[in-house]
Amino acid sequence: MTTTTAPRVTAARRARTAEPPGRLRAWATRAPLLPALVFMIVVTQLPFVATLVISLFDWNALYPDARRFAGLANYGEVLTDPDLRNSVLTTIVLTVTVVLASLVLGLGLALLLDRKFRGRGLVRTLLIAPFLLVPVAAALLWKHVLYNPEYGLLNGLLNLVGGPQPDWISSTPLLAIEASLVWQWTPFMMLILLAGLQSRSHEVMEAARMDGASNWQIFRYMTLPHLRRYLELGALLGSIYIVQNFDAVFTITQGGLGTANLPYTVYQTFYAAHENGLASAAGVLVVIGSIIIATFALRVVSSLFREEVSRA
Amino acid sequence: MSTLTAVRKGGIRSSGTRDTGIRGRGAALGLLAWLAGIVFFLPIAWMALTSLHSEEDAATNPPSFAAALTLDGYRDFFGAGGGASPWPALINSTTASVVSTLCVLLLALPAAYALSIRPVKKWTDVLFFFLSTKMLPAVAGLLPIYLFAKNTGLLDNVWLLVVLYTSMNLPIAVWMMQSFLAEVPVAIIEAAQIDGARLPTVLARVVAPIAAPGIAATALICFIFSWNELLFARVLTGTVAETAPVFLTGFITSQGLFLAKVCAASLVISLPVLAAGFAAQDKLVQGLSLGAVK
Numbered sequence: 389m390t391t392t393t394a395p396r397v398t399a400a401r402r403a404r405t406a407e408p409p410g411r412l413r414a415w416a417t418r419a420p421l422l423p424a425l426v427f428m429i430v431v432t433q434l435p436f437v438a439t440l441v442i443s444l445f446d447w448n449a450l451y452p453d454a455r456r457f458a459g460l461a462n463y464g465e466v467l468t469d470p471d472l473r474n475s476v477l478t479t480i481v482l483t484v485t486v487v488l489a490s491l492v493l494g495l496g497l498a499l500l501l502d503r504k505f506r507g508r509g510l511v512r513t514l515l516i517a518p519f520l521l522v523p524v525a526a527a528l529l530w531k532h533v534l535y536n537p538e539y540g541l542l543n544g545l546l547n548l549v550g551g552p553q554p555d556w557i558s559s560t561p562l563l564a565i566e567a568s569l570v571w572q573w574t575p576f577m578m579l580i581l582l583a584g585l586q587s588r589s590h591e592v593m594e595a596a597r598m599d600g601a602s603n604w605q606i607f608r609y610m611t612l613p614h615l616r617r618y619l620e621l622g623a624l625l626g627s628i629y630i631v632q633n634f635d636a637v638f639t640i641t642q643g644g645l646g647t648a649n650l651p652y653t654v655y656q657t658f659y660a661a662h663e664n665g666l667a668s669a670a671g672v673l674v675v676i677g678s679i680i681i682a683t684f685a686l687r688v689v690s691s692l693f694r695e696e697v698s699r700a
Numbered sequence: 701m702s703t704l705t706a707v708r709k710g711g712i713r714s715s716g717t718r719d720t721g722i723r724g725r726g727a728a729l730g731l732l733a734w735l736a737g738i739v740f741f742l743p744i745a746w747m748a749l750t751s752l753h754s755e756e757d758a759a760t761n762p763p764s765f766a767a768a769l770t771l772d773g774y775r776d777f778f779g780a781g782g783g784a785s786p787w788p789a790l791i792n793s794t795t796a797s798v799v800s801t802l803c804v805l806l807l808a809l810p811a812a813y814a815l816s817i818r819p820v821k822k823w824t825d826v827l828f829f830f831l832s833t834k835m836l837p838a839v840a841g842l843l844p845i846y847l848f849a850k851n852t853g854l855l856d857n858v859w860l861l862v863v864l865y866t867s868m869n870l871p872i873a874v875w876m877m878q879s880f881l882a883e884v885p886v887a888i889i890e891a892a893q894i895d896g897a898r899l900p901t902v903l904a905r906v907v908a909p910i911a912a913p914g915i916a917a918t919a920l921i922c923f924i925f926s927w928n929e930l931l932f933a934r935v936l937t938g939t940v941a942e943t944a945p946v947f948l949t950g951f952i953t954s955q956g957l958f959l960a961k962v963c964a965a966s967l968v969i970s971l972p973v974l975a976a977g978f979a980a981q982d983k984l985v986q987g988l989s990l991g992a993v994k
Contacts, residue, residue, distance in 0.1 A: 419814075439844055503726065514737035516981070524949060529744075571740070
């Protein structure tokens, strides 16, 4: 760090004393950037600082007079509260299951779509349609139209073949949410992996085929290594979006039956229980979890990004 | 059948002199792709069909595939049955999405210019700062924003959503537009400047036409994210400023026979997103991967 800042400081000082036009020009270059940068810092960073501060207070919104500094007590409570601990576990299970399932399905679909066949464009359009439903609408579709034990499509079709009539949401609530999310996120993974497949070098593949490599060998030793970073990117971006999922949990189970994940719990803690301090502490924990994922995500994005920049 | 023959032709083209066994397998894989597409689309097709059935036909078990079609579900959704009209919510959503998208473009275009065509020092660091804000969960900043809105009287005000949606989409837009503007060849810009063109002229006549499709795709993707957003809208709006997804949450608890109405509502409210998504299909990945994948 120090090695990079030192020359910059001297350069800036030199600019201030000797070359005002140079400094002016530097600001002219920066000027178009500033509105966006300042806006982002004010709207996204300040609230996090506020959350951090509030998390140190014992503060129930219904008893504003009883607000007092509590140090790290909220964090202790969050980490020992069985409901909150369960929601951490639920968040992890939900995210890992949905990301892995949609990655595997997405890879299969991307491989199918990477070949020429009649109507490929139409099939691609059909496949991405689930991703283009408003998330609440998709959750309503699964809750009422597919899962409903009396007149839902799943039980309707089972009825036609004389099958059982399970109550999907009551018997397997988390799986019900996961299935609807996998349905929505598989197209996303497919699109990323398809882009990865299409960026393979055709000459190299053709050369391998000429040398007698089998389809499996090409997939195992050329396609998969090439796709690795796209798989990582899909997993990380999917994790970032799904860790934050609120819509499906809120719509399908209202956080009941042990399906409350962290975002839902944070929402519930301050919106219904008015425990501002606790909610903030939980929020800070969500941030810490996200930063861990985000660090890896940024690394992958940056390696893909550098590759693009050097190629250009 | 025509599908099959086309796949065979494709198989011949791609693999040259392969035997018929491989071609047969190619056809089978093509069929499999079609099957997967249909399976994934089936729930939406069923939703569309149900929205066109009467409530009685929509709630039968086994399902009535060939029941008479009617637009009653849509009439009911738009308030014919005496329910709340969805129009205020649709108008709020339109305001929040369109205005925030315009704000995003207004802020992101100059920023992207300063990160690509005339880059500032350490421009990659700035780019990654934008990206990192997108990776922090929105729910963690929700409470201070709620308290701020409550104390300043901005609760249940659609303009607060405009500001928040702008911040939510700005990183995506900066990333996407940076990559689109970086594709404009510097030589063309320099040539125009040598010919005496001033900066506004260069931007309007040289940069804009090349970057226009990318800018349009960025706008569509920002529109989709704003239109879909539920958490902020749910917490920060009430009866006046509620958006379309918040209106949809009114259907969470069952209300007797209402399946056709739910399907009609879900489809109508998803329609702008479906349209925008299909229009921006090719750039969708780029937007969703924050510009990492082209």
